[in-house]
Amino acid sequence: MRQETISEQTRSETKNPLVSIIIPAYNVAAFIRETLDSVFAQTFTDYEVIIVNDGSPDTTELERALAPYMERIVYIKQENSGAGAARNRALHEARGELVAFLDADDIWLPHYLEEQLEFLEKGNYDLVYADALLFGDSPTAGMTYMQTTPSRGSVNFKSMVHYECNFLTSAVVARKAPIFEVGLFDITLRNGQDFDLWLRLVRAGARANYQQKVLLRQRCHPDSLSTTDPVDKIHRQIRLFEKIEAKYDLTPEERAEVAYVFKKLNAELDYETGKAQFLEGDFANARRNLKKANLFQHNWRTRVILFLLSVAPRLTRRVYLRRMGTS
DSSP states (O other), X not given: XXXXXXXXXXXXXXXXXXXXXXXXXXXXXXXXXXXXXXXXXXXXXXXXXXXXXXXXXXXXXXXXXXXXXXXXXXXXXXXXXXXXXXHHHHHHHOOSSEEXXXXXXOEEOTTHHHHHHHHHHHHTOSEEEEEEEEEESSTTTTSBHHHHSOOOSOOSHHHHHTTSSOOOGGXXXXXXXXXXXXXXXXXXXXXXHHHHHHHHHHHTTOOEEEEEEEEEEEEEXXXXXXXXXXXXXXXXXXXXXXXXXXXXXXXXXXXXXXXXXXXXXXXXXXXXHHHHHHHHTOHHHHHHHHHHHHHHHOOHHHHHHHHHHHHOHHHHHHHHHHHHTOO
8 A cells, every 4th residue: 555645756756855755654643743844844954754654543644744744755654563664665666875763753853854964974984873962751851862872982793782872763864775785674683673784784785873962852652662661661672582592693703793783782681580589578589589690790789689688578568568658
């Protein structure tokens, strides 16, 4: 199912824009006007906007919200296939040499494209990202993305797999050709499709960097993936690295880094599992998993918890729950 508000003939008769802005849309009717207003307020204007309705259940409301913009966008509808598939569809339609990714509930500041393109061209980069101010219903609202998820040092395989350099998709501008060379977003991944693509680009030689300027606002949702159960989050990271280990042609050095990440993730999983068991009153299993975690983490807090669990587990749990306001 495909629908465009700008005909193929009209598009073919117009000069190709420098930038194609790619926006997947799913359950975002309440936010997309504010997002598009931020796009059309950009000081840099040589762009096209491609919106892919990914089988959204709020299509009627979405198209009502899009109605004032229909003459200025390329609008495509497809059956629900996920954000990665929606972005891939837009990439195939994109005419720009560069692509800028934007989630349909985030907001660019007016100089976003101008400053990102200047940064990309001056450094001769293939892939750049910036910082964002977090807003919405979240304890992190008012902080910046890089305060909560830092980027430090050069962008390379090692810094990415150790989460020392963390891309924000709505803050990414990239050259389109290398994305096609490495194979677009992997739609077989349920989560982490963007991380996987950026990592494949960097491994293939793409020059990547970031600037610590706040150039956009990222909307936080209480039900977003970043706020889900920590055990589930770790399981998702493990599945992503299983794909990296199995599908990438890793060098011995890269394989060693991935092996270390697996140890770290499994220790985090043991810690979070032990913490949950402690809260449930399953003290024996909590001690076992926290001990396993501490073999890798060597964390003094974990050692203190283990000591308290060995001498007064029930009292420790009561004090903790009281402090958390849950009992």
